[in-house]
Amino acid sequence: MASTTAARALSTGSARPRPTMRAFSYWMTNYRRTWRGTAVTGVLEPVAFLAAMGLGLGAIIDANAPEGSLGGLRYLAFIAPGLLAANAAQTAVFDSTYPVMGAIKWQRVYYAQLATALRVGDVLRGHLAFVAFRIATMATAFFIVMVVFGVIDSPVAVATIAVSLLVGMAVAAPVFAFAARQEDDSGFAMLYRFGLIPVTLFSGIFFPISQLPDLIEPLAWAFPLWHGVELNRGVALGGLDVVPAVAHVGYLCLWIGVGYLLAIRAFTKRLVT
Secondary structure: HHHHHHHHHHHHOOOOOHHHHHHHHHHHHHHHHHHHHHHHHHHHHHHHHHHHHHHHHHHHHHHHHOOOOOOOHHHHHHHHHHHHHHHHHHHHHHHOOOOHHHHHHOOOHHHHHHHOOOOOOOOHHHHHHHHHHHHHHHHHHHHHHHHHOOOOOOOHHHHHHHHHHHHHHHHHHHHHHHHHHOOOOHHHHHHHHHHHHHHHHHOOOOHHHOOOOOOOOHHHHOHHHHHHHHHHHHHOOOOOOOHHHHHHHHHHHHHHHHHHHHHHHHHHHOOOO
16 A cells, blocks of 8 residues: 555656746747747858858958968857857847746736746746757757858867857846846847847957957956857867866856846746735
8 A cells, every 4th residue: 555655656746847847848838839930040040140251251351361360260260159159148138038028918928827836936947948948959050050161170169059058048047137127128129239239249259359448348358248259269269278267157157146046036026026
């Protein structure tokens, strides 16, 4: 009798998915219906951008740049690892703004989930886990395009996918907190225009940040994207020192941790109190 009860408990209790995975499964179920559209953009966009910037503009730069100006690298090889990190950051912003507001104001998905046994933390972590999945898949697609373009010549470079995931989550967590506090979507246009675009331009993707004015260069250090660009470039092209790498990773983890705490506070205030 006791063994039967134990077996029943194992078959019904421990087999159930954890609360966070239940929230995650909702987003995955929706994604199964729409993944084809995002898969196309996830491949076509990096192909088009790398071709335009790396082969088009890059051919002009390679022909006219002083010898050794980029460490002897082709312009395509120089910008591709940074674009991989930027793609992760952009995916994180896009998936952490309107989807979060929609789940609060329009579809009210979060409220439906909270009507079950899920708690605020489960809802937040489940959605963040889905965003992490999206960032990882987009980064993998971008990495494959880089391989096709001949940018990658070392198997160690596959670690850039993990770095890009770290960058994306360092962006996604605080943006979740920001989105949960918005009453309408006007704040998102400001975030894209005065946040995402300038940070992308001034994070060392297209040129070394040492070429920036002295007052602007420290701003690049403050945001997570520059740290991801440096990590990706070091991993993909070699020459990454241990101490700077640990510092970059630690700084990105700090953004994730602080962003998560801000997000859980914003979600609790918006959804419960």
